[in-house]
Amino acid sequence: MTKLLLTKTKMSQGVWEGLLTGADKGTHPKITVTHQGTAVPDVSVTPLENDEGHALRVPIPPEAVSDGMQTLLIADADTDRQLGSITLIAGEALGDDMRVEVDLLRAELDMLKRAFRRHCLETS
Structure with a gap:
């Protein structure tokens, strides 16, 4: 084969x-x-x-x-x-999709930064 x-x-x-x-x-x-x-x-x-x-x-x-x-x-x-x-x-559909994905990634990154800072404050 x-x-x-x-x-x-x-x-x-x-x-x-x-x-x-x-x-x-x-x-x-x-x-x-x-x-x-x-x-x-x-x-x-x-x-x-x-x-x-x-x-x-x-x-x-x-x-x-x-x-x-x-x-x-x-x-x-x-x-x-x-x-x-x-x-x-x-096309344009791609631009909209990419902007939405980047916005979601930014929101998740901000959430992770806040959680990490909170963790650092609580453990120090």
Whole structure:
């Protein structure tokens, strides 16, 4: 049984690229990429020279570029095992979410500082 391993190499001009290793010699890995349950078209898997693995190219579909967080799942088509994912984060929704998270972290930090100071006063 093949144990595929996926390593991201880069993302440029709307194309995500990675290196697939671990395929049995002479086999061509079958990869599926989905976004919100829909198959992403034009995904390519190309063997590299000297049996160093396969190059995976995933064009980012336009519908995946939108406000909020979008995830594309990369899986081995033969086993349905997830090999990796591509996460895109953009837009105003992100800014609001991040501000809320930072505010929550600040509030927790203030609470911890007060508790620590109280503890120091009580134990000294």
